[in-house]
Amino acid sequence: MTNDGWGRAATRLASRPAPAGAGLASRPAPAGPGRRPSPGRPAQRPIVLMLTAALVLVGLAVAWTGQHAEAATRPTVAWVLSPASNTVTLRLAAGGGPVSGKIARHSRLAVSEGGQVRQVRYGGTIRVHVPPGGQTQLLVQVKGPRPYRTTLTVTVPPALRVTGARHDSRGLLVSLSGALRRSPHRALCGENKVSFPASSQVAVARSPVLCRARLTVTAQDGEQAVVPVTVPALPEVPLYSFASPAGQAIYITVDDGWTPSMPVLDLMRRTHLPVTAFLIEQAAQRNLPYWRAFVKAGGTIGDHTVSHPNLTKLTVGQATAQWAQARRVLGHWLGRAPLMGRPPYGAFDPAVEAAAYRGGLKKLVGWSATVDSDGIRTWDGKPLEPGEIVLLHWVPGLGHQLTKLLAVIRARHLNPMPLTPASFAGIVPQRQSLDGD
Secondary structure (H helix, E strand, C coil): CCCHHHHHHHHHHHCCCCCCCCCCCCCCCCCCCCCCCCCCCCCHHHHHHHHHHHHHHHHHHHHHHHHHHHHHHCCEEEEEEECCCCEEEEEEECCCCCCHHHHHHCCEEEEEECCEEEEEECCCEEEEECCCCEEEEEEEEEECCCCEEEEEEEEECCCCCEEEEEEECCEEEEEECCCECCCCCCCECCCECEEEEECCEEEEECCCCCEEEEEEEEECCCCEEEEEEEECCCCCCCEECECCCHHHEEEEEEEECCCCCHHHHHHHHHHCCCCEEEECHHHHHHHHHHHHHHHHCCCEEEECCCCCCCHHHCCHHHHHHHHHHHHHHHHHHHCCCCCEECCHHHCCCHHHHHHHHHCCCCEEECCCEEEECCEEEECCCCCCCCCEEEEEECCCCHHHHHHHHHHHHHHCCCEECCCCHHHHCCCCCECCCCCCC
């Protein structure tokens, strides 16, 4: 059998000059019995194989591209978990490509969970409750021009639980099962401040009013808990404008302390006249020797705050500091911390009374009569009566004012008595603000 390839190869060999000493080139011998013939065109087989493989790859690429293009145009399922409400919200979202929007608008979303199936068209949402502390599987189907189905596995954090609660003098402390987000929180009931003393604790401070509310707290993982809260009101120190009338008693009080009076001190020494001085800390500091002599002469020291502000304009914390600091400092200077206080300007409310309690006071003292350079005035315009608390001030001329007052007291057969917390036994507290300073 003649092979053109081999023939072309023999012709090329015959045209080349023979090497020296060699004979003429002979044609190849024909195949004899038992000998395999030489293959024809050996260079063509790899080319055929390469072309076949290339065609296969092109086919696969075309198929993959078609499938990918179809997947890109089909709607996707978007979902979000809300740990606060333990719900998953699902909706259809358009895929990619120029026709994806049209395909999405003709599609529907179906969600199966617990034997129930809910459907919604493109643009709507489906909300599914998922229990906390576990996994929930949802069968999701997209129906329409590009239908498909898939399974969505949702993992929900454990529920946030209250593990303990206790009341103390500051308020309510609640412990929870997880770390909390320490985001700013508005005061409960308008005045009860909320704080986070530890990672898994929330505290609600006491205020002058009873607070019943529901406190929402959020864990770091988003879980929320609603805690019913009851916080008792701060104890209040009552204010009295009258004291015990027993024994025809009347009570002399003098405020501020900016201008000490030697005539008053001499009178106290001679007659043992009981006088209560409600001192401003800043005023007392200027004349400490006088006030030590005043105490030694039998005088009683009361708390008139650090700087004489209107306490009703301050927070409970600020008012507490005004009471507490003055009480502590006056006690250090004069040997005994005051047990009674008088709010500047006679201005008080439940917050001021609560601040007085926190500041360590036992009673707040008002007045029912005043004395100044213009004379004596009582709350009802009538003559002085037993049980009246009389207000004067440490001002120039105090000695003369006190002399006039004592003359009226003797004429009314009244007896000046020391003012102490026990003087208010059986007396009804004052409930309205006074007028004075």
